[in-house]
Amino acid sequence: MKEQWRLLQTGFSTASTNMAVDRAILVANSEGKVPPTVRFYGWTPPAISIGYFQSLTDEVDLDACKKLGVDYVRRITGGGAVFHDKELTYSIVIPESHPEIPKNIMNSYGRICGAVMKGLKHLGIESEYAPINDIVTGGRKISGNAQTRKLETVLQHGTVLMDVDVDKMFSLLKVPNEKIKDKLIADVKQRVTSIRHILGKDVRFEEVAKAMKKGFEEEFHVELIEGKLSKGELALAKKFEKECFSAKDWNHRR
Amino acid sequence: MQSRSIYKVPNGKLLKIFLQYDEKRNLIEEINLMGDFFAYPEETVELMENKLKNTLLEREHLLKKIKSIIKEHKIQFIGLDAEGLTQGILMCKP
Secondary structure, eight states: OOEEEEEEEEEEEOHHHHHHHHHHHHHHHHTTSSOOEEEEEEESSOEEEEOTTSOHHHHBOHHHHHHHTOEEEEOSSOSOOEEESSEEEEEEEEETTOTTSOSSHHHHHHHHHHHHHHHHHHTTOOOEEETTTEEEETTEEEEEEEEEEETTEEEEEEEEESOOOHHHHHHHBOOSOGGGHHHHHHHHHHHBOOHHHHHTSOOOHHHHHHHHHHHHHHHHTEEEEEOOOOHHHHHHHHHHIIIIITOHHHHTOO | OEEEEEEEOTTSOEEEEEEEEETTTTEEEEEEEEESOEEESTTHHHHHHHHTTTOBOOHHHHHHHHHHHHHHTTOEEESOOHHHHHHHHHTTOO
16 A cells, blocks of 8 residues: 655645745654645745845845735745746655655755656656756756755755746846846746746646646655645644744844 | 855855955954855854854865864755855955
8 A cells, every 4th residue: 555645735825824834844744743745835925935045135126026016935945036926836844764755965856856747747748857956848947946854854845837927037036237137037038938838828726736746646656645734733834924934034034 | 344245156056145354364254155055954054154253264274164164063065065165255355
């Protein structure tokens, strides 16, 4: 019989709720209270998340965010700034000691990205892992990923781009050199793609989630059983949201 | 003296540094390491920032110190390494 992991479909939430929920699952899993968990979610309003080591005001035009109604949050994972709009975001939380998770961090990125790649294949998209933390199709990025390991537990979250608006993205992100902004935007347009662009049609969030579920099940030889956040996780998420992810101290700490 | 640098680590990530240093003594007073790199555990980057205070801004010395902090605290960088960090810091100096 296949090992059973939990699947959470938590729908669309704010940036601070989304990051609080991922962290709450990490803590609950580290305490042995919940099984390994795969979660699919989206962002409303659209939001920018920045990596743990990034400076918020260096990376994000906060006035533009306010004007366009875009949320922002600092992640507990490293990596770069991401504009979360038309995408499916996944997270996986699993003990470091689980036999399916390589001890080597880079290898574990490759393994978890393997699940996303298998999911994309179910949508008819061939892709490959592009270290350090991207998945590309036809040489263009379709997914970015970031992992942390805390409390002997792995949390990796990442994006699957369903559609992308590079111009809007760059109206929200700051660039190191304004003089070359136009060139940078043109470069990024060449280097980034989406499910819509590849398939030439819109694919619904639910359909992407269904494909990703299969991808994770195949990659890890498990069965994902749909579940809910526990009462403990909900309480923890509320606490993390208030004390951390919606707090100025956290978001502006660098 | 305060200064900043942006350095793309070869085969790695973009490192952004804020440095405050004593020009006369050539010592680091305050340093912030920022960018889209990964470090495990993440909290060790703050430790690195603290331990680099009062370090001489000279390549060999800085590299040796960074390597010893990495070793002592078992820091694992992805998209960044001791050489890249040293280079980024030294680029803050005119």
